[in-house]
Amino acid sequence: MDQIESRKDEHVRIALEKDVAASHNYWDDVILTHNALPEIDKNGIDLKIKLLNKTLEAPIVISAMTGGYHLAKDINERLAYAAADFQIAMGVGSQRAALKNENLKDTYSVIKDYDVPLRIGNIGASQLVIWGHKKTMDYIHQMVDMIDAHAIAVCLNFLQEVVQFEGEANAKGCLQEIAKLADAIDIPIIVKESGAGISFGVAKQLAETNIAAIDVGGLSGTSFSAIEHFRAKMHFDGYHARGGKTFWDWGISTPKSILNVGEATEGNMPVISTGGIRNGLDAARAISLGADAAGVAQVMLKPATKSKQATIFEMDMIIKELRAAMFLTGSETVEKLKCAEVDVWI
Numbered sequence: 315m316d317q318i319e320s321r322k323d324e325h326v327r328i329a330l331e332k333d334v335a336a337s338h339n340y341w342d343d344v345i346l347t348h349n350a351l352p353e354i355d356k357n358g359i360d361l362k363i364k365l366l367n368k369t370l371e372a373p374i375v376i377s378a379m380t381g382g383y384h385l386a387k388d389i390n391e392r393l394a395y396a397a398a399d400f401q402i403a404m405g406v407g408s409q410r411a412a413l414k415n416e417n418l419k420d421t422y423s424v425i426k427d428y429d430v431p432l433r434i435g436n437i438g439a440s441q442l443v444i445w446g447h448k449k450t451m452d453y454i455h456q457m458v459d460m461i462d463a464h465a466i467a468v469c470l471n472f473l474q475e476v477v478q479f480e481g482e483a484n485a486k487g488c489l490q491e492i493a494k495l496a497d498a499i500d501i502p503i504i505v506k507e508s509g510a511g512i513s514f515g516v517a518k519q520l521a522e523t524n525i526a527a528i529d530v531g532g533l534s535g536t537s538f539s540a541i542e543h544f545r546a547k548m549h550f551d552g553y554h555a556r557g558g559k560t561f562w563d564w565g566i567s568t569p570k571s572i573l574n575v576g577e578a579t580e581g582n583m584p585v586i587s588t589g590g591i592r593n594g595l596d597a598a599r600a601i602s603l604g605a606d607a608a609g610v611a612q613v614m615l616k617p618a619t620k621s622k623q624a625t626i627f628e629m630d631m632i633i634k635e636l637r638a639a640m641f642l643t644g645s646e647t648v649e650k651l652k653c654a655e656v657d658v659w660i
């Protein structure tokens with residue numbers, strides 16, 4: 315295994331074996347108001363949405379997690395199986411490993427075997443700066459071909475880069491490279507944070523580019539700082555273990571990030587809400603704050619390491635819980651859920 319492969323392997327193992335959640339789950343501060351007279355039938359609820367011109371049968375995205383080392387192929391296959399079964403969106407983890415090593419391509423491209431309505435590729439934003447525009451265009455086309463991607467997520471992960479021992483904290487010129495990419499490519503670019511959220515100011519800057527959507531990737535669930543803390547400990551690196559612990563809870567909460575992006579973009583940019591979504595009720599909470607879809611990562615990881623059946627079971631529960639929350643708020647459609655009454659303690 316090369317350095318990137320073993321890093322991917324360690325990330326997944328740590329996410330499965332250790333408690334890497336933010337200390338507080340901010341979804342507990344978002345309370346949907348119970349509607350004692352919903353005046354709708356649960357079976358009449360329509361969960362369908364359109365996201366980036368694709369029809370999804372439920373407003374759920376399986377968020378970017380893996381690819382690029384041997385076990386990732388099975389995980390991505392099981393996630394794709396569930397995404398196709400429920401006709402929801404799915405992202406793969408950073409495709410950088412397969413750009414470096416052809417032999418790893420199938421750990422991502424396996425998802426092409428499944429009828430996933432919205433397949434999302436993934437690359438770290440700092441790569442765009444390191445590559446420059448010309449190389450970026452070439453690599454992005456390779457990433458699209460690899461999974462027949464309908465969209466590409468550019469991942470902002472500077473918290474991780476700054477606490478990781480081999481991190482590349484090159485943020486200078488990032489916004490400009492993202493803007494150039496979004497101008498030049500004919501498939502939608504999603505800008506995705508990966509645990510530290512999006513501020514009003516950053517959302518405003520992104521709104522001035524031609525990107526197609528924002529995944530707020532906020533603080534609440536998986537903390538990459540925590541993952542890097544445990545990783546550094548595994549490598550007896552006290553310096554980075556300390557940094558990972560110090561920044562464990564760094565960031566803007568996912569609920570606050572949704573509100574920030576909604577306000578900054580005046581509702582004109584699709585918002586995906588990833589970060590701490592534990593179940594369908596959290597997904598409903600995210601949508602009630604203005605998100606178009608909810609992204610789930612960690613909760614899908616464990617079942618996806620077991621079997622297709624376990625993965626299907628978890629997603630089925632999430633969608634059933636979302637439907638139940640929609641019923642109890644009297645929301646017959648996802649658009650109506652966006653207007654549901656909600657109390658927010660943030």
Ligand SMILES: Cc1cc2nc3c(=O)[nH]c(=O)nc-3n(C[C@H](O)[C@H](O)[C@H](O)COP(=O)(O)O)c2cc1C
Pocket residue numbers: 325326329377378379380406407408436467469506507508509531534535536588589590591609610611612613615
């Ligand atoms: C093991 C693991 C690997 C991840 N790799 C990536 C990645 O390559 N690119 C990315 O944009 N996000 C990545 N993420 C972040 C997730 O997409 C998501 O933003 C984050 O885990 C928060 O969601 P959660 O609380 O549901 O886990 C990864 C998450 C996990 C758990």
